[in-house]
Amino acid sequence: MISLHGHPSGRHFLQIPGPTNVPDRVLRAMHRATIDHRGPEFGGLGRAVLQGMQWVFQTRSPVVIYPSSGTGAWEAALVNTLSPGDRVLMAETGHFAALWQRLATRLGLDVEILEGDWRHGADPARIEARLAADAGHRIKAVCVVHNETSTGAVTDVAQVRQAIDRSGHPALLMVDAISSLGAMDYRHDEWGVDVGVAGSQKGLMLPPGLSFNALSERALRAAASARLPRSYWDWSAMLALNEGGYFPYTPATTLLYGLHEALDMLRAEGLERVFARHRRLAQATRAAVRAWGLELVCQDPAACSNALTAVLMPDGHSADALRKVILDRYDMSLGQGLGRWSGKIFRIAHLGDFNDLSLCGALAGVEMGLAAAGVPHRPGGVQAALDYLARPAAGLHEKG
């Protein structure tokens, strides 16, 4: 596989919204001999990362760690809490919401979709109305994606919670926080989320291979009577062994080493500062997009993602052609358009282990790529980002 060895000079710019750039510290932490997953040393590691994940989710409820990709954690959320034929209300905010729906359908659930235009977050008012109309409480769960990775539009989870509460409906609230956790504020307990779903390869700065369910008391009660068949994803065996820091089957040890290190890094920076840094980089990116005269996919200014920015191509121009030019000339990977946005948008991730100067390099690659691909735009996007980032605002860019 020559290509893995024959890369061009300098560092590849990986600006897809996950997997994100793995910090050297995390790679180093994973470069370590495997240990006995039933031995005493492992228990300490297990307890530390389980507690650390509670801290990241901002919850006192247990967090379950799976050796799987994030898709597995979607499945786990459903099979642990629901029974065949149960109705779930799912807000279709974009491609990943649609994939979660398809997964639910395959598992034998009765999926009711709140359609969306893939340019906004989920609408709390519509959720409230729908639940209010469900007098028989046939709906067992409401599922929303916090940060829709395919569009860069954010759902206000706190408002969804309030909508559910106002409707007096007992449905569980399940939230996909896959691309928000560790990048944007996610408050599992305060927002009353019942199952939070996350993965390792976004704000947690790890390679893919771990996924997470953050639980609640209500979710655990639901699990006691849920009848979808489950074994690998079953919470109960997990929780029993997690007490001692162990797992019911062989965990992905090296990724847990990496998680331990990533948690250390997040703790050292502080969640508040992590979120502020993402906000700052996102604002600089949006300033660049505006300066180029291009249009954001997300149409709600209050809901624009701090993890990634999705940009609409001018009519008649292919986002994939642009991405190819940028990859070939400037060695940068951007996110592609997914589902109905295929070929029509590109996505710039500013997520994970990332900073001002790397963002400037990434935006420079986009601006030069737009020119090289003949995409109509105004120059000056990088300059606009510089102007934003050079402001002495908020002390965010001071070294800790």
Add this chain to the structure above:
Amino acid sequence: MISLHGHPSGRHFLQIPGPTNVPDRVLRAMHRATIDHRGPEFGGLGRAVLQGMQWVFQTRSPVVIYPSSGTGAWEAALVNTLSPGDRVLMAETGHFAALWQRLATRLGLDVEILEGDWRHGADPARIEARLAADAGHRIKAVCVVHNETSTGAVTDVAQVRQAIDRSGHPALLMVDAISSLGAMDYRHDEWGVDVGVAGSQKGLMLPPGLSFNALSERALRAAASARLPRSYWDWSAMLALNEGGYFPYTPATTLLYGLHEALDMLRAEGLERVFARHRRLAQATRAAVRAWGLELVCQDPAACSNALTAVLMPDGHSADALRKVILDRYDMSLGQGLGRWSGKIFRIAHLGDFNDLSLCGALAGVEMGLAAAGVPHRPGGVQAALDYLARPAAGLHEKG
């Protein structure tokens, strides 16, 4: 987590039967920036490892790679081929066979157990008799564990195949090759296995986090009509995207880098030589156990595992006390007794990236530990292993 940094001097001897020692080459291969799992470079990696896994399984049928532990691949084998209430015949050769049974039951299958004494492989004659008696073909699958990791007893899969064939029964044959693949000869096509199950952390010398299903034409046909709910484990989406070297959800990229390297190592050594090396190290280990005057768990000399050796403790002596002494004094981890063997046996792995001198060190640790723990035994086990390994037999120990 002080313990990860404060290890004692020298190298820990990790002699559990998985996770095995990860070669430095594989760790290095994994110490690499994540790449875009939808980009062109990734496709080459994906195709290479998918083809490599066919080579290891000795099959022309597709192999599916999951980001999960081996337990997930057990589940995948069942949910892709069976429907709720289907009967499966499972040979209870030890703890892992029992865990697979429990998993099948949880998934809603009707599990019929062929009980065993946890000291032998599965008995082909009993399987044949049971299938012959199943005139209505209620049994949909026969499940055996090739190398029972909890006992070190091997099931002769080729004979199981012949038994099924002789009975004229259409049941699928599913084989857990988790601790045999890459260590002992496993011939998926020649033996007519329908679903082979494996994991990354044994003979493949990787950290845990990947698992595998090797398929067959018949398994794929069964999948077309199987009705157990499935999404994460579903073969069809996998196979569609695997064509180009891609995956339907984010794969565990760094483990795939490692797999690529491990396959290179296995290819360089050659499967025949890999198997011969494991045989040689196993024979030396058994010579040591005999010299100590201890008893093997496996009572069938023709079925003793080349991947690990399970040893019975003399009455009244705790295997866990012995293991603790050995860990504390000699910094070696041995496998514990599982299930009904808990506390009564210990297991010495000689599996994966391993050689003569490391085995001698490991056996030295056992012999000194037996003395330190006051376990009745004869000295001379290491010497017996040396005598075996020093023979000029077979040229196995000549450097390539």
Add this chain to the structure above:
Amino acid sequence: MISLHGHPSGRHFLQIPGPTNVPDRVLRAMHRATIDHRGPEFGGLGRAVLQGMQWVFQTRSPVVIYPSSGTGAWEAALVNTLSPGDRVLMAETGHFAALWQRLATRLGLDVEILEGDWRHGADPARIEARLAADAGHRIKAVCVVHNETSTGAVTDVAQVRQAIDRSGHPALLMVDAISSLGAMDYRHDEWGVDVGVAGSQKGLMLPPGLSFNALSERALRAAASARLPRSYWDWSAMLALNEGGYFPYTPATTLLYGLHEALDMLRAEGLERVFARHRRLAQATRAAVRAWGLELVCQDPAACSNALTAVLMPDGHSADALRKVILDRYDMSLGQGLGRWSGKIFRIAHLGDFNDLSLCGALAGVEMGLAAAGVPHRPGGVQAALDYLARPAAGLHEKG
């Protein structure tokens, strides 16, 4: 040492003119168990890197590799070829030339300095005149720095050679190629250099710790009669053992692993393309400096370095204050002013494993830093670099 672990988010921009950024491939290659430096495997490694260094130096004469920093190779060049009291003519092009002079003086040589203004390369005409005046051939060697790392001004070595030849003088020509080798064209044989001096941590993309002497027939003849005491630096023992790929004392094995990998990378890119890439990045940098309205240290447009760019601060502004602001706010290290330029200039390295987008990020850091530090300048430097780099010129930016 908390600081090594507590770095801020994202990647540090190391833009000092050496040590340069070590590519991940090279770090991985060095992450390897030490081998017996007298064993057969080592010989292959030794021969490969010795031959590779001849290729980089563009010479058929031997290259000597020292476990030392580049300063050691300066010393080695002198002690192997000269005798106590020998006169050497050294062109004072900047701080490193001055350091080499001081070193020569300490070794007991009679150093004659061709003074310079630290803003130009060495003047061949002055060298020719001086040699022509040295009828008695008291001058034994002419020493010049190819790429003066402290000023970014290049000496035309081919012209120096011609100057010496025209004068008919037998002096040896010694060239410091420490920051040019592997970044700018250096032709040891074609230019008739007698001793070329280099280090590992610049264009060779390694950590510091190796240095080099490229020899010539005349240098070897001089060594036969040179009387400065020497042992560690002695070429003869080196050359004898280098035949088999070995060294007279323990070599820095891990750095040799890294050198092997770095040579592979340089070969894959091709020296021509490596030099063109450096030229391209340098031109973009100079475009930025011009746009900012700042002055280059190097006053000869034909002699501006492609490895680094040294920039004069406006009067009354401290380069070190600027560098501190940039380090604190934007996590980038720039080169400081050295010797007479201390505090008055800063240096931007664009050397080694480096590419367009990283350069854009680095220039963004400078531009934002100039603003933050209140240094008078015009904005638009980054934009000017973008404009240059976006040109479809020369196909340099196409992926290999």
Add this chain to the structure above:
Amino acid sequence: MISLHGHPSGRHFLQIPGPTNVPDRVLRAMHRATIDHRGPEFGGLGRAVLQGMQWVFQTRSPVVIYPSSGTGAWEAALVNTLSPGDRVLMAETGHFAALWQRLATRLGLDVEILEGDWRHGADPARIEARLAADAGHRIKAVCVVHNETSTGAVTDVAQVRQAIDRSGHPALLMVDAISSLGAMDYRHDEWGVDVGVAGSQKGLMLPPGLSFNALSERALRAAASARLPRSYWDWSAMLALNEGGYFPYTPATTLLYGLHEALDMLRAEGLERVFARHRRLAQATRAAVRAWGLELVCQDPAACSNALTAVLMPDGHSADALRKVILDRYDMSLGQGLGRWSGKIFRIAHLGDFNDLSLCGALAGVEMGLAAAGVPHRPGGVQAALDYLARPAAGLHEKG
């Protein structure tokens, strides 16, 4: 270079007396981006390792760190303290002592050799006698090798100091502690050593590439008037910059990262325990040699090295043939005979990051190799080592 990638299965046993096995922790610590060696972060690193080296040398005087191999530190010791033609008294205890003598001669010193049989340490009484006879104090320095790596015989440095003191002679005492530091007790201040010489690749568990001089007040005074030409090795520039943790020329940054980590490991274990561990492993090795009926090179039982064991071959048998068999069959590197011992002895290192079970593996390789090579010996060496190591003595083998 296929060989670096195509190694046989399992871990190579590197049992040469340096370079020793580099712990994974140290390799990881070195797998790190280079930092600005003039920046603030570097100063902290520099101060930490300089202080750490004082702790290892057990001195309050400064320690100088060179980017060079140990041979460089030999040269540094001499050129900093002596003048051309100065007489030095050097005890010829083996090959490395002889190499140091040759080096001194090349530097223009007048070397007086105290001849030895290469089977003992230096004789304090002969040193005393020689100094007593040197009424004119022509001898400026006495040089001894603490642990002669070529023979495994130790010189009692404290007694050498007393011998010098008794003679009332002002000569400096220089000690090569290259293969003892970090493995055997070396007390720079208590023993009154003036210059201690060491390298990174032995007890300090690093790759080669760093060397050390530990100084004394008297050595510094001698340096003030010494007239051997020096620049690279010059202490004064070093000491001036070391105050802030910096160096006068580019240091070998990555090796300093490794040194920092290795010092942490030594501190965690504690020097007393490090020395006890080496003693224990050495005694087990000598028990094995005795059991084989082979002869130690070192004829003084009180002076046998705890870092390595040199073994005489029976007449008519080639040590190099034995070493080749062992390398080819058992993938272990042993030390060769050097100088007058070439082909006649082999050396087993038990030095650095090493433990009981690895030693047992190494001794097993020797015992099987002796058989394979047809070298007359009694079996049972490994057993003898086991018997020794299994004793509950001294609590040395309990995990910290």
